[in-house]
Amino acid sequence: MARVVWPLRRDQPCVEVVLSFAAGQEVVRHLLADTGAATARAGFELILAESDCLQAGARPAQSVSLSGAYVGSYRVYVLHVRIPNLGFGQSVRSVGVPSVPPGFGGLAAFRFLNRFSYGNFGDPGQFGLEDYTD
Amino acid sequence: MENLSVVQERNRALAQRINEEARTNPRSPYAGKFVGLANGQAVVVADSLDDVVEGLEQIESDPRRTFCIEAGLDYDVPQSIWWGL
Numbered sequence: 001m002a003r004v005v006w007p008l009r010r011d012q013p014c015v016e017v018v019l020s021f022a023a024g025q026e027v028v029r030h031l032l033a034d035t036g037a038a039t040a041r042a043g044f045e046l047i048l049a050e051s052d053c054l055q056a057g058a059r060p061a062q063s064v065s066l067s068g069a070y071v072g073s074y075r076v077y078v079l080h081v082r083i084p085n086l087g088f089g090q091s092v093r094s095v096g097v098p099s100v101p102p103g104f105g106g107l108a109a110f111r112f113l114n115r116f117s118y119g120n121f122g123d124p125g126q127f128g129l130e131d132y133t134d
Numbered sequence: 135m136e137n138l139s140v141v142q143e144r145n146r147a148l149a150q151r152i153n154e155e156a157r158t159n160p161r162s163p164y165a166g167k168f169v170g171l172a173n174g175q176a177v178v179v180a181d182s183l184d185d186v187v188e189g190l191e192q193i194e195s196d197p198r199r200t201f202c203i204e205a206g207l208d209y210d211v212p213q214s215i216w217w218g219l
Contacts, residue, residue, distance in 0.1 A: 038213035043204060047215065059187070059197035060142070062149055062204070067212035078187060078202050091183040093202070101217050109215075 004085040005121060005128030006030075010103045013120075013127030015113075017046075018082040021055040029105030033118070033127055037109035043093065044076050045112035048105065050096030053077040061093050070097055086116075086131055136173070138198060144174030145201035152176060156205035164205040171201040 006016055013033040018026050031046065038044065043064045056079035063073050074095045082089040092112065100106045116129040148171055156165040163179065170178035170186040178189035183202065190200045 032217060034215075034217060037215050037217070041207060042213045043207050043209050044213075057197050059190070059200055059202065060145075061202040062153070062207075062209050064209055065212040066215055068215045069218050070215050078183065080187075091187045093183070107215070107217060109213075 001130060001132075002086050003121065003128055003130040004083060005123070005126045007126055012104075014104065015108050015127070015129060016083070017108075018084060019048075019052060019056045020080050020082070022057055023055070027052075030103075031106045031108040032101050032104045033108050033113055035110050035113055035118070037107055038111060040111055040114055042109060042111050044095045045092050045109055045115075046081070046094035047097055047100065047107040047109065048094045049100050050075070050098060052105070053079060053094055053096035056080070064095060066095070070095075083129070086129060088131070141173050141199050142201075145171045145199075148174060148176065149201055149203040153203060153205050153207070153209070157208070162205070166206050167204075169203050169205050171203070173199055 006014055014030045015033050016030050020026055043062055059078040061076040061078050063075055065073050076093050076095050078091050078093055081092040118129050121128055152164050155162045167179050168183050168186045170190045172194040177193050178186045180186045186202055194200050
């Protein structure tokens with residue numbers, strides 16, 4: 001069972017993911033881990049800057065409707081997301097938005113976090129993910 | 135080869151029809167599946183998004199001419215995002 005933890009960022013929980021851009025470049029994005037963002041049956045798992053989505057492949061998926069911090073219909077893209085220390089690497093749907101939370105590269109919504117066990121694992125200064133497999 | 139915007143519109147229209155079918159008919163072959171479209175046709179039906187992407191990569195090299203949908207979700211219900219509010 002693999003576990004990876006990150007220190008809080010701006011006193012908020014975050015997860016670190018690696019995106020593969022079409023040019024072959026790999027980039028790290030720190031995402032605000034928000035279990036209250038969307039539902040387990042949302043049509044997306046991440047929210048990223050649209051420019052990142054386009055550089056990471058631009059394969060379109062069904063658009064979604066958002067409310068709250070973002071209002072209206074937004075495009076969704078399929079991109080490959082890795083968390084190397086967790087052995088995770090899969091296709092994931094991300095909403096593309098014009099702006100992301102300050103200090104973060106985007107947001108990890110509940111459907112993404114819910115793939116894993118998540119929490120501070122006994123240390124209030126950190127947040128982490130653990131996979132389900134033995 | 136068809137114009138990109140025409141292909142994208144055909145993909146979106148077909149995805150909408152597939153999703154409506156999946157939502158109204160639980161016995162639809164698309165219900166609960168991930169579906170990959172390329173150039174206006176449904177070409178991959180799978181249980182995972184990874185499998186759909188793998189199939190699409192073998193069929194169409196330009197990702198902009200493809201489209202993915204998880205059939206059966208209600209995409210019109212707004213999903214709440216609250217950071218910063």
